[in-house]
Amino acid sequence: MGKDSCTYHEEFKQILLPVVYSVVFVLGLPLNFIVIAQIWLSRKSLTRTTIYMLNLAVADLLYVCSLPLLIYNYSQKDYWPFGDFTCRFVRFQFYTNLHGSILFLTCISIQRYLGICHPLSTWHKKRGKGFTWMVCGVVWFLVVAQCLPTFVFAATGIQRNRTVCYDLSPPDRSASYFPYGITLTVTGFLIPFVSILGCYCCMTKILCQKDEMIGLAVRKKKDKAIRMIVIVVLVFAISFFPFHLTKTLYLIIRSIPEVPCLTRQAFAIVYKCTRPFASMNSVLDPILFYFTQRKFRESTRHLLDKVSSKWKHDS
Template identity: 45%
Template sequence: VSMSRFVANICPLEESYKHILLPLAYSVVFVLGLLLNGAMLWLCCCHTKEWTCTTIYLVNLAVADLLYIFSLPLLIINYAMQDIWLFGELLCKMVRFLFYNNLYGSILLLTCISVHRFLGICYPIRSLAYKTRRLAVIGTAVSWILVLIQVLPSLIYARTGFINNRTVCYDLTSPDNFSNYYLYGMVLTVSGFLCPFLIILICYCLMIRSLIQTTGKSNLMSSAARAKSIRTILLVCGLFAVCLAPFHITRAMYLYVRVHRKPDCRLLQGATLFYKSWRPLVGLNSCFSPLLYFLSAYYTLHSQSHCQESLLLFQ
């Protein structure tokens, strides 16, 4: 018998908080995400005459968000019924797959946008040859291929099972498979989150340095526009730090406790509480992304008084 199953057998977890917290949180994410991403797609498809590179990334980001959002009603019903899964193993696999597809697809697409903006600010002339819609399409295609490679194993690990004579859809995988899932989860954290986050962090640090150094040396951007750009950069980094980093940290701790620690029920209860309470916060990324990356860019692009700023930042 694996350590994970042994721990699960002797440490029955108190998870009644999920039956209130998760349906409420997922309902908020569903409503906000549907409205914001729907508006984002509508503005892109109906009111944008010529798509820029950023528009291509944003439309793909909205599609990834909506695929995840459409799976939330199943989770809302599941947790409202106190973890009773009514929809079969195939939909269980699809719900878990869509969560990770959205999570790591969004991260890679945001990485593409960050690199695009970095090139536009730090190398505005030399980067013109690389800031084409053709390369943006290639970038999104490569991002989706990488995401599929990363998250396809989740279809294998995700499964249904029985706990106290009730059918459940396991959050990660079944208890007897945690040892195998642990390595996959760590690789996914490094390749899907840590590496892209470091790229984004480096890009934004270099962008801030470039914006500060060009103060008084360039007429392309006003001081107000420059300050707004720096605030946006800091806000994006804050979004990653608040929504994504805690989830990956708590998930890694949870997996480690389940697989490597000797039975410690209080430690396991704490790790489970932190991980599963933070999970809905990741979904808020699908609500904030349209606000951060589209609405401000859209109105800036269509404002004649900020034409120079939009050309530098969003084309």
């Protein structure tokens, strides 16, 4: 069977993807909106970390808003009625959110690393909010530049007499997509991931020292840093690492013409099973904000107490 005539049987997508995307939409929309609202209300006391968190929440919210189209698409047996441009744009949104989240989490990790491992650094202290906003602008520029080729490769096509929206590229463009797909994985995932690992290794050495061996300022940040490490590792373990591993394997397999159709289909299924979980970072990122921002936890607890007391009073 020729490479282009290999048609995958992916009925599992009609159940798995609408369910996971619906959960992400129902949870991610209010959670990210609350994070943005909370940061906006306290904008006079913004820290460098909350600026990165704000940009992270904006990226997540923009992506979550595109999910209803994908939920409809997969619940209708992979039927895409929304046109070619919308297909390309939705795929662009997915990868922009994915790699934007990775880079902003990298920025947050580096920020925390400098605070823990170099608390007395004058270079770090002199870089204020203006510098942080500039870094965010550079991140957005890099993410958009990295993901723009998605508009070229992602497209609609016809399978089984139905219009579909290809995620990576149409089958006949597999060979030309391969260099871009691998480059995106290296620059958009592997390099940031190695940077985060380096930061966390250095932070762990400091955080594992006895309290009397470290300064008071660092000791105050210890619990907050540990929570951040745990949650970011969780985000990578659930969302980013499985997706990029299976995507890379699938790209390699589908770029080899001699590979049998059934083998390509097997790798495609494994990859597409991890793809919806890559969107779970839109739910996990607000949890990172909640557990690393004490002021936000306290205001949320205060609000819940007010609602609870009002409920009891009305009853």
